[in-house]
Amino acid sequence: MDEKRKILVTGGLGFIGSHTVVCLQEAGFEPVIVDSLHNSRIEVLDALTDLIGYKPVFICGDVNDKILMQGVFAQQKPVAVIHFAAHKAVGESVDQPLLYYQNNVAGLLNLLEVMKAESCHQLVFSSSCTVYGEAQEVPVKESTPILPAASPYGATKQMGETILRDLNWCRVQCLRYFNPVGAHPSSRIGELPLGIPNNLIPYLTQTVSGIRSLLTVHGGDYITQDGTCIRDYIHVMDLAEAHVAAINRLISGIGFDTNSNEVGDPSTQQFEVFNVGTGIGYSVLEIITAFEDATGEKVIYKIGPRRAGDIVSIWADTHKANAILGWNAKRNLDEMMADAWNWQRHCDKASLG
Ligand code: UFG
Numbered sequence: 001m002d003e004k005r006k007i008l009v010t011g012g013l014g015f016i017g018s019h020t021v022v023c024l025q026e027a028g029f030e031p032v033i034v035d036s037l038h039n040s041r042i043e044v045l046d047a048l049t050d051l052i053g054y055k056p057v058f059i060c061g062d063v064n065d066k067i068l069m070q071g072v073f074a075q076q077k078p079v080a081v082i083h084f085a086a087h088k089a090v091g092e093s094v095d096q097p098l099l100y101y102q103n104n105v106a107g108l109l110n111l112l113e114v115m116k117a118e119s120c121h122q123l124v125f126s127s128s129c130t131v132y133g134e135a136q137e138v139p140v141k142e143s144t145p146i147l148p149a150a151s152p153y154g155a156t157k158q159m160g161e162t163i164l165r166d167l168n169w170c171r172v173q174c175l176r177y178f179n180p181v182g183a184h185p186s187s188r189i190g191e192l193p194l195g196i197p198n199n200l201i202p203y204l205t206q207t208v209s210g211i212r213s214l215l216t217v218h219g220g221d222y223i224t225q226d227g228t229c230i231r232d233y234i235h236v237m238d239l240a241e242a243h244v245a246a247i248n249r250l251i252s253g254i255g256f257d258t259n260s261n262e263v264g265d266p267s268t269q270q271f272e273v274f275n276v277g278t279g280i281g282y283s284v285l286e287i288i289t290a291f292e293d294a295t296g297e298k299v300i301y302k303i304g305p306r307r308a309g310d311i312v313s314i315w316a317d318t319h320k321a322n323a324i325l326g327w328n329a330k331r332n333l334d335e336m337m338a339d340a341w342n343w344q345r346h347c348d349k350a351s352l353g
Helices: 015-026 043-052 066-076 090-095 097-117 152-166 200-208 236-252 284-295 319-325 333-350
Strands: 006-010 030-035 057-060 080-083 122-128 171-177 179-181 215-218 233-235 271-276 301-304
Touching: 006 015, 006 066, 015 030, 015 043, 015 236, 030 066, 057 066, 066 097, 080 097, 080 236, 090 097, 090 152, 097 122, 097 152, 122 152, 122 236, 152 171, 152 271, 171 236, 179 200, 179 236, 179 333, 200 215, 200 284, 200 333, 215 284, 233 236, 233 333, 236 271, 236 319, 271 319, 284 333
Parallel strands: 006 030, 006 080, 030 057, 080 122, 122 171, 171 271, 179 233, 215 301
Antiparallel strands: none
16 A cells, blocks of 8 residues: 555554544555553454454554654654554543653653654644633633643643644644544444543443443532533544544645745644534433433433532534534434443443453
8 A cells, every 4th residue: 555645543442543543444544553552452453453354554562662663653654643642541640640741741752753753744633622621611612721731631631732833843633532432333442441430431331231330420519501510522433533534634735834844934834723522512411311312221320429620511612623624523412322332232242341
């Protein structure tokens, strides 16, 4: 295959990474995966092999390993990188901040140094709606002010954005994800939380499948329509497709001055940021009802105390991504819930998770 179409996907065996690998292949790219298996499983590679019809190139390693990354770039010569590899648990980041700064910030710097040395100048970066904190107004726009980070994890995403905004040799698409849920419709890949899940949907599906005894709704006394927090849940396949749209925009050079690749030109846009959500906010109780309606299963839950650090309400203004990336979220809440449940049943059968 034409090596110009190779896309290096760090963290390509993770939740969002694996779905993006499938979408890249469908769009005619050749995904090359680097993953440390720190928070992912090698079984995902077999599932990807089945889904895309061939075994993708997979290098087991850490983005912090400069020698390894130099070898990957020299051998694979990717035209662009999608950088998923990062730690993502808010609570863990409070307990182990150095781990987060090392992996998420130093790992990014290491990757960038290698990219520069190997003349790879195009990057899609995984950011998060966490950069907005408790925003003054919703929906949040890309121009909504960034507030001080509520956790080391959030700080690493803000720092990542700052570093990338300052580069004058690399074209960057920075995607601020809202809450990814669901799974590939085949149920071959999905979210594989190691240990007790932190996030709502895996905790909910594990409760319904009997692995957990009940779901605790964290707080029922917020100033929202039903007292529970509001988020913008997005199907992981829609999120994966946003990465393909971002890669297509990078590679086409639209929006960027391709002649000013090496020399910084402040008048040239090298960095773009997009919200990637559906534009609709749902409360925790609405999610529970939607799950029950989509699957016919009953969710056993209780309202518990608030969870420290939770934002009350956030959802995305997606107009920029819709207009500039030409991307829209297509899958509704019903599909998100049905696919999440089918994936849980697959995991139960295969003794995964
Ligand atoms: N929730 C529950 N019970 C649970 C788990 C979650 O009620 O067992 C609630 C939370 O309180 C919140 C909502 O469900 O209101 C969503 O919580 P998640 O943990 O699924 O997601 P968050 O919005 O907290 O997390 C998201 C991303 C993270 C990111 C974080 C930053 O998934 O990667 O936003 O705020 F870091």
